[in-house]
Amino acid sequence: MVPKKAVLLSNSFLSYTIFFFLIFFFLEVTVIHGKPHQFSRVLSPASLGLKEGKLTQLQVYWHDIVSGSNPSAIRVAAAPQTNTSPTGFGALMMIDDPLTEGPEMSSKLVGRAQGFYSSASQSEVGLLMAMNFAFTDGKYNGSTITILGRNTVFSKEREMPVIGGSGLFRFARGFAKVKTHKFDAATGDATTEYNIHVYHY
Incomplete structure (x- = not known):
């Protein structure tokens, strides 16, 4: 018969052996076979060529043509109830709207507003708008501004945030003041003035 003390010592030895084996295995995997993964690092703005920020004001006209x-x-x-809703609640519109320098469609085209808007209110015509203003003219050609916000279209003036941008508008933030310039109740077509203040590098 094996003494009880010997059994305890044997079990203890086995436990320590397993413990040290696991530690060795972990170290081998993390140290010998590669470094732990790191997915982030702190950068200096200068490393991306960023200089002092500046504030730019843009005024464009947005033409929403549904006819x-x-x-x-x-x-x-749309939702099953959309057509009977007084606010069009549940409708989702995809857009590729012209952006022009002046209020008339014949004025100079400076870009496109691409994205969507949806009727998100049951009590008033309140839209959720998500758009990229993709500029095609002058030094801003190829640059974009992203606008995401609420637009109560029958208010005299609305404000929506600028949440980002690309190209010359990298790291953009700011706001857009929005006013309806013209609305045709018969066709549903609208022309809206966007007065945008954007801080960027």
């Missing part, structure tokens, strides 16, 4: 054979805004989704 005719070639609309720039089309409904892509």
Whole structure:
């Protein structure tokens, strides 16, 4: 018969052996076979060529055309109750709206507003808007500003945040003051003035 003390010593030895084996295995995997992964690091703004920030003001006119054979805004989704809702609640519109320098469609095209808006209020015509203003003219050609916010379209003036940008508008932040310039109740077409203040590098 094996003495009880010998059994305890044997079990203890086995436990220590397993413990040291696990430690050795962990060290081998993390140290010998590679470094632990790191997915972030702190950078200096200068390393990306960023200089002092500046504030830019832009004024453009947004043309939302829902009528005719070639609309720039089309409904892509709706709820069963949308057509009977006084606010059009649940409608989702995809847009590729022209942005012009002046209020008339014949004025100079400076970009496109691409994204969507949806009717998100049951009590008033309140839209959730998510758009990229993709500029195509002058030094801003190829740069974008991203606007995401609430637009109560029958208010005299609305404000929506600028949440980002690309190209010359990298790290953009700011706001857009929005006013309806013209609305055709018969067709649903609208022209809206966007007065944008954007801080960027």
